[in-house]
Amino acid sequence: MRQIQAALCHEHGAPLTIETVGLRAPLAGEVEVIIDAVAVCHSDISFWQGGFGGSLPAVFGHEAxxxxxxxxxxxxxxEVGDDVVVTLIRACGHCPCCASGQPTICETPVDAANSPLHMADGTPVYQAMDTAAFAERVVVDHSQIAKVPADLPKDIAALLACGVITGVGAAVHAANLTAGQDVVVIGAGGVGLNAIQGARIAGARRIIAIDMSEDKLETALDFGATDGVLATHMKPWKHVQRILGRGADAVLVTVGSAAVYDQAPRYLANGGKVVMVGMPHAGETASYPPLQMAYAGQSLIGSKMGDVVLRRDIPWLVDLYKQGRLKLDELISGRWDFTQINEAIADTLSGAARRNVIMMTSDTTTDRD
Structure with missing residues (x-):
């Protein structure tokens, strides 16, 4: 069994500690990947806080x-040496969802007890989100990776593993936007900015960003939003209706807040849809007016990981980036050394960061913008 360094969580909400753990060799259908870069996603933070459950000790990280x-x-x-992105999308390839082109919602359960990670005394370490990428190496199912060009910087490639595919995919695949439609994106953080980019790529007429921060709304304009509305306004949906002349064809909720989901249908036009992207903590609930929504032909759609198909969509997104049609460099707020992982998490929690990236390789310069 290989010995690696990993950031362990022994208590929800307590600082992670970098320790030596055992990583077994890949079994049939699995691959071992040396991690060069891993981004800090809010889902990692929710797991760390205890909002999504899971056993301890655990290793988080899934955007690598x-x-x-x-x-x-x-x-x-x-093959050994291939450059890849590592995701949490583990798909069996044969269940009804996989067979219908929906690998992000694969129905085949994963045996969480069969973690490839163990403490020195043999205690299993929970492989959070089937990935555990806050570590020097991972062992994952081959369905969780996709090749990227060798010349694509690893910090940029890591973003494709979650934040980018989740946001862009929510607009292009889940919302199924068509040219000329109007879109509201609630939340202008990392995923929200990518949802904005996805709406732009899909040909939306107006893309209105909603956020609590004026600075984030300014950034949203740089990523393709046509308008920004402060969520602190009294009835911000009224501002949206004045801009559009009606409600929106799609509202993409990219923040994990049940209270925001309560308000989302207010932004809709007749026939519009709410796309549920952000994930509140387990147990939180939202309420909707079913009579009004049914009468207006409105709908609620869940979107997990942007409904992507990795080996179809990763090459597409890489190509868009190389053409200059998809912003990725601008998503990175800071680059941190592995030993600074708790500082990177704290900076992400502050709400100011778009994406913080942990650089695992020692020869990479660490910087924070």
Whole structure:
């Protein structure tokens, strides 16, 4: 069993500690990946806070990029040395959802007890989100990776593993936006900015960003929003209706707040849809006026990881980036050394960061903008 350094959580909300843990070799269908960069996502923070449950000790992190170090039996299409993104999207390939092109909601359960990580005394370490990328290496199912070009910087590649595909995919796949439609994106953080980019790529007429921060609304304009409305306004949906002349065709909620979900249908036009992207903590609930929504032909749609198909959508997004049509460099707020992971989490919690990236390789310069 290989010994690696990983950031462990022994108590929800307590600082992570970098410790030596054991990582077993990949089994059939699995790959081992050396992690070069991993971004801090709010889902990692929710797990760390205890909002999504899960056993302890645990290793979080799921938005990563690196190089394949070993390949298990039966894996095809990947070789040692391939540059890849590592995601939490684990798909069996044969359940009804996978067979219908929806691998993000694969129905085949994963045996959480079969973690590839163990403490020195043999205690299993929970592999959060089937990834555990706050570590030097991971062992994951081959369905969780996708190749990227060798010349794509790993900090940029890591963003493609979650925040970018979740936001862009929510607009393009889940909302199924068409040219000329009007869109509201609630939340101008990392995922929200990518939802804005997705709406722009899909050809939306007006893209209105909603956020509590004027600075974030300014940033949203740089990423393709046509308008910004402060969520602190009295009845901000009225401001949206004045801008559009009606409600929106789609409202993409990218923040994990049940209270925001309560308000989301107020922004809709007849026939519009709310796309649920942000994930509140377990147990939180939202309420809706079903009679009004049914009468207006409105709908609620869940979107997990942007409804993407990794090996179709990652090459597409890389190509858009290289063409200059998808902003990725501008998403990175700061680059941090692995030893600074708690500071990176704290900075993300402050609300100011778009995406903080942990650089795992020692030869990478750390900077914070």
């Amino acid at each position: 990029a690196g190089r394949i170090a070993a390949v298990g039996a039966g894996v095809q299409g990947f």
